[in-house]
Amino acid sequence: MKPHVLQLNPILIPAINERLEALYTVHHLYAQADKEAYVREHGASIEGVITGGHTGITKALMAQLPALKVVAVNGVGTDAVDLDYARSRGLAVTATFGALTEDVADLAIGLLIASCRGIGAGDRFVRAGNWVRFPQPSSIPLSRRFSGMRVGIVGMGRVGRAIAVRAAAFGCAISYTDLRAMDDVPHRFVADLVALARDSDALVLAAAADKAEGIVDARVLDALGPQGFLVNIARGRLVNEPDLVAAIEAGRIAGAGLDVFVDEPHVPETLRNSDRVTLQAHRASATVETRTAMGEMVLASLAQGLAGQRPEMSLTT
Numbered sequence: 006m007k008p009h010v011l012q013l014n015p016i017l018i019p020a021i022n023e024r025l026e027a028l029y030t031v032h033h034l035y036a037q038a039d040k041e042a043y044v045r046e047h048g049a050s051i052e053g054v055i056t057g058g059h060t061g062i063t064k065a066l067m068a069q070l071p072a073l074k075v076v077a078v079n080g081v082g083t084d085a086v087d088l089d090y091a092r093s094r095g096l097a098v099t100a101t102f103g104a105l106t107e108d109v110a111d112l113a114i115g116l117l118i119a120s121c122r123g124i125g126a127g128d129r130f131v132r133a134g135n136w137v138r139f140p141q142p143s144s145i146p147l148s149r150r151f152s153g154m155r156v157g158i159v160g161m162g163r164v165g166r167a168i169a170v171r172a173a174a175f176g177c178a179i180s181y182t183d184l185r186a187m188d189d190v191p192h193r194f195v196a197d198l199v200a201l202a203r204d205s206d207a208l209v210l211a212a213a214a215d216k217a218e219g220i221v222d223a224r225v226l227d228a229l230g231p232q233g234f235l236v237n238i239a240r241g242r243l244v245n246e247p248d249l250v251a252a253i254e255a256g257r258i259a260g261a262g263l264d265v266f267v268d269e270p271h272v273p274e275t276l277r278n279s280d281r282v283t284l285q286a287h288r289a290s291a292t293v294e295t296r297t298a299m300g301e302m303v304l305a306s307l308a309q310g311l312a313g314q315r316p317e318m319s320l321t322t
Contacts, residue, residue: 008311009050011070014057016079018293021300029053029307044069053077053307058100059269059287061085067096075310077303080290081105081213082240083320092321099306099318103163104298109289110167113209113238114175116262117156119283120234121149121207126280149232149259152176157205159198159221160212160239161187168211180204183212202228210239219245226252234260238289241265250275253282264289 010029016022025031032051037043048069056062058080064087067073075097076086083100091098119125123145130136130145156172158165158181169179169192179192182201186194195201202208202225210221221235222245229235235258237244246267252258253275260281266272269287276282290296302318309316316322 008052009047010053010055010307011044011047011051012055013060013062014055014079016055016296016300016303018297018300021297021304024304025055028304053311055079055303055307056086058082059085063087064090067091067094074313075099075307075316077306077310077316079299079303084216088321095322097306097310097316097319097322099302099310099316100320101299101302102318104302105290105295106163106167108292108295109164109211109238110171112264112285112289113164113168113211113236113262114171116238116264116283116285117207117209117234117236118151120236120260120262120281121151121154123148123280125283129280149234154178154206155180155204157181157195157201157208158192159183159201159208159210159243160214161190161192162211162213164238165209165211166190168209172209199224199228202226202233203230205229205233207234207236210235210237210243212239212243214240214243218242219248221245221249223248223252226258229258231256231259233258234262236262238264241267241269246273253279 007030011032011034013034015035032047034040034043049071051070052072052074054062054076056078058078062076067090073096078100081100081102083098086098088098127145152175154177156177156179158168161181161183165181172179180195180201181192182195182198198220208229220243226248250273262283264285265287306316306318
């Protein structure tokens, strides 16, 4: 008899879904109209859970799954999972650390270049037929060179380091902040975030910082200044969004490239309407390659946890 697995979020790679269905009896909770009734009916048989970093799993739901052994997060965010409760029950909670690094770093640099060079605004200008109507060079403001910028990175973990490698290839001077200085990192450590922003032309947020909130506020944005750019591919709530909106409206920073937001999928109107802001819909890991690798890690975590082993990626056991 196949183990029963509760899936809270869809996986977009068909080959991964085929293997899940072949190995397990998969209950697609995300597709149910009455989720509470569905859990009451099937909860006692569930041994594994698949969820996403944003969705996580509540303590209340875990409590309704008495046979649960493993929660496999298809992502790197675990702040929406009650890890203390999972530990108290001996439940393995895993994540897909490492699989996302290269694509997230790629998008960070892409957002920074797009913001500096006004790529989104230029695209809209051409598509709207404005180049024909306003062919003079002054119709589009001059943009900013990315190569050689001073780049400040908030969080020098896997993603932060990958961003640093890419930015250094463009001749950028790299500084960073984290909980401590890293002995194996050649870049300058700046303990204070405001000081890092003041010394940077671009500030890139790459911190996991599950418990941090609003650390990029008006003080940091003012230190970044009217020639500075902000990029966030980490957590939406790392930024005090009203302060960012006010800074964009007043021109107190030059622009921003944002993949994550405080209340997704809701994005403040000012950010949506500004030509100085480049937006993505939380898509940093959304490539076939990364999502396949993540799916493989979910499969491995489920197999290990359901076999009574400690999953390699477990954060709690």
